[in-house]
Amino acid sequence: SVDRDDLPDGGASVFAECIERIRETSPGCKVEVLIPDFRGDRDALHTVLDAGPTVLNHNIETVRRVFRSVRAKGDYDLSLDLLARSRAHAPEIPTKSGMMVGLGETTDEVVETMRDLREAGVELLTVGQYLRPTPAHVAMDRFYHPREFAELERAGRAMGFKHVAAGPLVRSSYHADEQHEAATAVPA
Numbered sequence: 001s002v003d004r005d006d007l008p009d010g011g012a013s014v015f016a017e018c019i020e021r022i023r024e025t026s027p028g029c030k031v032e033v034l035i036p037d038f039r040g041d042r043d044a045l046h047t048v049l050d051a052g053p054t055v056l057n058h059n060i061e062t063v064r065r066v067f068r069s070v071r072a073k074g075d076y077d078l079s080l081d082l083l084a085r086s087r088a089h090a091p092e093i094p095t096k097s098g099m100m101v102g103l104g105e106t107t108d109e110v111v112e113t114m115r116d117l118r119e120a121g122v123e124l125l126t127v128g129q130y131l132r133p134t135p136a137h138v139a140m141d142r143f144y145h146p147r148e149f150a151e152l153e154r155a156g157r158a159m160g161f162k163h164v165a166a167g168p169l170v171r172s173s174y175h176a177d178e179q180h181e182a183a184t185a186v187p188a
Contacts, residue, residue: 033056033145037058037078040082055176060076087121113179123183
């Protein structure tokens with residue numbers, strides 16, 4: 001999502017209005033929102049949640065150690081707190097997060113970040129390969145093998161994520177419908 005720090009509520013009212021208008025015009029439509037951290041503003045988060053998205057997504061992006069090099073204005077712990085507060089305020093709305101690999105992190109750090117996300121109550125996870133968009137962006141450290149993505153997916157499922165999508169071309173919206181269904185499935 002785009003940060004709208006120029007708006008008093010960080011753009012929360014825009015997200016809420018979009019959700020409400022979609023519900024008015026297409027009542028059966030599922031709406032997943034990818035939100036910024038709102039700089040920790042609880043009211044902004046509640047504005048979005050109270051509009052009733054189907055899934056609330058906020059991407060952690062990367063592991064703690066390299067976080068600042070990827071999200072200079074962000075805060076790893078603030079992102080985790082936002083996800084935990086989302087679960088506390090609206091436990092019926094599944095939470096989702098995503099991260100990129102290939103930025104110099106270790107596999108242990110990726111697994112640690114996945115644990116942090118589970119502890120924050122995140123149910124849905126995407127893990128994709130970082131691909132440097134321009135020479136001005138952070139350089140890619142390495143390309144993960146599909147086998148490594150499969151191992152991360154298995155680790156995530158073992159941690160209790162209801163759905164994990166991990167692969168070189170996986171992005172936040174990857175198979176969003178399957179992720180939502182997994183989050184809302186009633187155990188047999």
